[in-house]
Structure formats: structure tokens, C-alpha cells
Amino acid sequence: MGSLFEELEAREAAARVRVEELETEVAELVGRLELSRAGLERLRVTRETVAEVLAEMNQGVSVAVAGAGQSPVGERVVSANAGAERQVVGVLTVPNWQPGMLPEVLPSVYRDIVEVVADAPGPVRAKQIVPRIALPAETGKIEGTRSKLKRLVERGWLDEDTPGMFTPARHRAAASPNSR
Structure with missing residues (x-):
């Protein structure tokens, strides 16, 4: 036991x-x-x-x-x-453009887009901008960039005279002769 x-x-x-x-x-x-x-x-x-x-x-x-x-x-x-x-x-990611505003007030990705458009010799498309801002040329990235471009147009930072073709806003070019 x-x-x-x-x-x-x-x-x-x-x-x-x-x-x-x-x-x-x-x-x-x-x-x-x-x-x-x-x-x-x-x-x-x-x-x-x-x-x-x-x-x-x-x-x-x-x-x-x-x-x-x-x-x-x-x-x-x-x-x-x-x-x-x-x-x-009270939060506006992309502020409406006003005289004297510089792209530095924009979030970095929007600032990059504005700079690429400003440096281009003519109107550019979203698919041309995507590789220049270090994104892969995928449909989702192009559409996201197009959305950002439209927002920049809406807020006065860019112009879209022809659908899908983006240029620097005319008032910015007039205010800053060295923008191109």
C-alpha cells in the first residue's frame, strides 16, 4: 500500500x-x-x-x-x-488656397504632387505623377492620386482644364513668376 x-x-x-x-x-x-x-x-x-x-x-x-x-x-x-x-x-487636411500660401502648408504627399505638377512642362495625368512621387504604378495608387489631384483642384491649388489633365493653378503662376 x-x-x-x-x-x-x-x-x-x-x-x-x-x-x-x-x-x-x-x-x-x-x-x-x-x-x-x-x-x-x-x-x-x-x-x-x-x-x-x-x-x-x-x-x-x-x-x-x-x-x-x-x-x-x-x-x-x-x-x-x-x-x-x-x-x-475643424480639420481640413488640404486647406483652400489663399494668396501668399505656399505648398509647405500641405501634407507631404499633396505637397509632392503640387511640386511634380509645377515642374512638369505641360499638363500631366495621375498615372504620370504616381512614379514621380515614389509609388508603384498600380491602379489603386493611380486612383488614389487622382482623388488627391481632384481635391487639390477643388481647393484651388491646381487647375483641370481638360478632364484628367492637371496644371498649376493660374493664380499661383501669376503670383509667382518662378513657379515653372
């Missing part, structure tokens, strides 16, 4: 070791969970702070824009997680 008790003691020792291993894993997971919770909290606070700042900025922009007879600033953003659409107020 001694062997039965020895077997039970061996199993108890093995179970104790397994419990200790699991407790170590749980402690490690609790530490990782706390780090993730802290990161989540930082993101939540950042999002709320940005929303407050944009709301305050929008109050000032709405007054100025309303006086200029334009619609309020804002672009639609689609949330990748929930699929819900929300209005981001």
Missing part, C-alpha cells in the same frame, strides 16, 4: 508545480493587462483632449468662415472598427 501513497504524493507535487507555473503566468498577464489598460486610458484622454481643442478651434473658424460665405470646415471620417461615420470638426 506504500506505493499508492507515494503515487499520490508525486501527483500532488506535480500539481503544486503546475499551480505555481500558472500563478506565474497569471502574474505576468496581470502586468501586461495593466500596461494595456494604461495605454488605453492615455488614448482615451488624448482623443477627448483633441475633440475639445477641435471644438474650440471650430468655434473660431465657424465665425471666420461664415463671414467669408463658405461652408464650415470639416471632413468626414469613417471609423474602421465600428463602421460608423462621424464628423471631425
Whole structure:
């Protein structure tokens, strides 16, 4: 009968070791969970702070824009997680061109596009711009660039006299004789 008790003691020792291993894993997971919770909290606070700042900025922009007879600033953003659409107020990635504005105020990809169009000897198409801004000549990249070109036309940075053919905006050429 001694062997039965020895077997039970061996199993108890093995179970104790397994419990200790699991407790170590749980402690490690609790530490990782706390780090993730802290990161989540930082993101939540950042999002709320940005929303407050944009709301305050929008109050000032709405007054100025309303006086200029334009619609309020804002672009639609689609949330990748929930699929819900929300209005981001006060953010305009590509600002409307105004006298004295230089391409440096644009996001880098838009600035690159404006520079390529300005350096071209004549009107250019989206598929001609894509390789010059270091993108692969794939349909998706060309269409994305075409969308950016249309936005630049809409905001006064470029002209599109012939569909699909883009040139520097005339007011920029008149304001800066060295733009070509």
C-alpha cells in the first residue's frame, strides 16, 4: 500500500508545480493587462483632449468662415472598427488656397504632387505623377492620386482644364513668376 501513497504524493507535487507555473503566468498577464489598460486610458484622454481643442478651434473658424460665405470646415471620417461615420470638426487636411500660401502648408504627399505638377512642362495625368512621387504604378495608387489631384483642384491649388489633365493653378503662376 506504500506505493499508492507515494503515487499520490508525486501527483500532488506535480500539481503544486503546475499551480505555481500558472500563478506565474497569471502574474505576468496581470502586468501586461495593466500596461494595456494604461495605454488605453492615455488614448482615451488624448482623443477627448483633441475633440475639445477641435471644438474650440471650430468655434473660431465657424465665425471666420461664415463671414467669408463658405461652408464650415470639416471632413468626414469613417471609423474602421465600428463602421460608423462621424464628423471631425475643424480639420481640413488640404486647406483652400489663399494668396501668399505656399505648398509647405500641405501634407507631404499633396505637397509632392503640387511640386511634380509645377515642374512638369505641360499638363500631366495621375498615372504620370504616381512614379514621380515614389509609388508603384498600380491602379489603386493611380486612383488614389487622382482623388488627391481632384481635391487639390477643388481647393484651388491646381487647375483641370481638360478632364484628367492637371496644371498649376493660374493664380499661383501669376503670383509667382518662378513657379515653372
